[in-house]
Amino acid sequence: MSIPGLGQIAPQPATSNKRIILLKPLWEYRFSVPRNSPGVGVRLLTGTADRDGTELALSRTYTFQRTRSKISTYQGCTLEISGGPVDDYVKDYADPSDSPACQFVNLHIAFQELREAAAARQSGRTAAQGPRVMVCGPRGSGKTTLARTLVALAARVGGQPLMANVDPDEGLLALPGTVSAAVYGTMMDIEEPAGGFGIGSTPSSGPNAVPVKLPIVYYFGRERVEDDVPHWKDVVSKLASSARAKLKEDEAVRAAGMFLDTPPVDLENGGVDILAHAASEFAGENLSIQLTVLLWVEANSLSLANFILVLGSDQLVSELQRHFAGQKTSLGEPIMVVPLDKSDGVVQRDEQFMRFTREATIKEYFFGDSKRTLSPSTQSVSFDDVAIFKAPDGMHDLGLIAVGSKANTQAESEAYEGQPVLEPAEISAEMSHWTLAIMNASVNDPPETIRQAPVIGFIAIADVDEDRRRLKVLSPVSGRLGNKPLVWGRWPEPYINLLG
Numbered sequence: 001m002s003i004p005g006l007g008q009i010a011p012q013p014a015t016s017n018k019r020i021i022l023l024k025p026l027w028e029y030r031f032s033v034p035r036n037s038p039g040v041g042v043r044l045l046t047g048t049a050d051r052d053g054t055e056l057a058l059s060r061t062y063t064f065q066r067t068r069s070k071i072s073t074y075q076g077c078t079l080e081i082s083g084g085p086v087d088d089y090v091k092d093y094a095d096p097s098d099s100p101a102c103q104f105v106n107l108h109i110a111f112q113e114l115r116e117a118a119a120a121r122q123s124g125r126t127a128a129q130g131p132r133v134m135v136c137g138p139r140g141s142g143k144t145t146l147a148r149t150l151v152a153l154a155a156r157v158g159g160q161p162l163m164a165n166v167d168p169d170e171g172l173l174a175l176p177g178t179v180s181a182a183v184y185g186t187m188m189d190i191e192e193p194a195g196g197f198g199i200g201s202t203p204s205s206g207p208n209a210v211p212v213k214l215p216i217v218y219y220f221g222r223e224r225v226e227d228d229v230p231h232w233k234d235v236v237s238k239l240a241s242s243a244r245a246k247l248k249e250d251e252a253v254r255a256a257g258m259f260l261d262t263p264p265v266d267l268e269n270g271g272v273d274i275l276a277h278a279a280s281e282f283a284g285e286n287l288s289i290q291l292t293v294l295l296w297v298e299a300n301s302l303s304l305a306n307f308i309l310v311l312g313s314d315q316l317v318s319e320l321q322r323h324f325a326g327q328k329t330s331l332g333e334p335i336m337v338v339p340l341d342k343s344d345g346v347v348q349r350d351e352q353f354m355r356f357t358r359e360a361t362i363k364e365y366f367f368g369d370s371k372r373t374l375s376p377s378t379q380s381v382s383f384d385d386v387a388i389f390k391a392p393d394g395m396h397d398l399g400l401i402a403v404g405s406k407a408n409t410q411a412e413s414e415a416y417e418g419q420p421v422l423e424p425a426e427i428s429a430e431m432s433h434w435t436l437a438i439m440n441a442s443v444n445d446p447p448e449t450i451r452q453a454p455v456i457g458f459i460a461i462a463d464v465d466e467d468r469r470r471l472k473v474l475s476p477v478s479g480r481l482g483n484k485p486l487v488w489g490r491w492p493e494p495y496i497n498l499l500g
């Protein structure tokens, strides 16, 4: 039997198979660490290198586990690689300007110049607004990597940008099934599989080598936006309103701007509408439409305009161009959609890998990782001492809330009109191994208030004893759950017995 928390001694890559690799400017060391590997060690010997925009320190060995990523260099470097097993290779470019990293860094330079130009123009007492950038593209086009890189590069030059994620499939500083946002003003933990953007970089009861980030999180509880578009729109609106408030009240965040990571969308099924909703909600009160970002237009010439960055999809570019054609911001600026090349290094992650990653994330939330062991509290609670809610049965099954659903009939729609969005869940063995969100609301609040409340944490149901009417619950901290409503969604899916 494995004992939770043990068996997580920091892995030491074997020292016998060390090799040195040389990267010229804008080359990449691309690696994929299999899940059963103790990890690959990467040490920067000379030059400069970074993982998704965050620099590696010289002479320190970084150990990467269950990670598919790359180490890039702008000036060239030598790296010492140790340990493994790892699937890896060096991606070279005869002409460095062919590297996707080149367009990414040019974007960063352009954003930085915009920040400085806006600050110089600002005559009042309040800080100027930095760029607001939305990154979109098909599945596996490198959206998250680009958004993280632009955030990390902004933080590296002293900025405190806000990053928001509205893709529920993977969480930003939270479990999957959520939408969230956080300010990134301190260094990232690049050894974390998500590169400092995962659950390991949030506050916990254990020690942290790198400053933690404080996210604001809303619970969607479904895998894909299309599973419940109205609810997704609601939580995105709540998140956007929190993000706008942060930009308004915090001058440093406002000056650095905001980066928005979006879900892959189905163009045949309301995809443009989904992206347009995210764009307009995050745009802020002063813009009549969408978002303001800056593009590097020609050599050394900056043009303030309104752009949406699209990675690797001509079809999405033309759909978005059509959608925004003729629309202008309140400042009279046109909306332009900017196509960017997708890197050929972006890894297509299969369902098995994604499932393994989600399970590892849930385990890490409760038990920590190799660098920080956490001790979750195990509580036995009566069915009568918890308030668990779920969406009414049938709503999702009938497709009543899926965008563009052809299955809806008028009668079906009417049957659910006026019904509460959440109802008390009947506690049963079916709940075992599910992760539930703890909402920052009162159990007596109306269902709509509970559903749209921020998330304060998660619990896992370890066991349900129907005869004794008791639940065994795993919680990151001790304390009574009774006065906070719990919501049981459909994502992330149940995990193996965490106490097994």
Ligand SMILES: Nc1ncnc2c1ncn2[C@@H]1O[C@H](COP(=O)(O)OP(=O)(O)OP(=O)(O)O)[C@@H](O)[C@H]1O
Pocket: 028, 030, 031, 067, 068, 069, 070, 137, 138, 139, 140, 141, 142, 143, 144, 145, 146, 167, 263, 264, 343, 344, 345, 346, 347, 348, 349
């Ligand atoms: N140049 C590269 N070399 C190696 N790995 C890369 C590179 N770019 C991205 N990756 C990896 O590819 C995977 C997918 O990238 P990413 O998450 O950015 O894509 P995405 O478009 O956001 O995916 P999704 O549509 O599933 O949300 C990640 O594991 C990322 O670290």
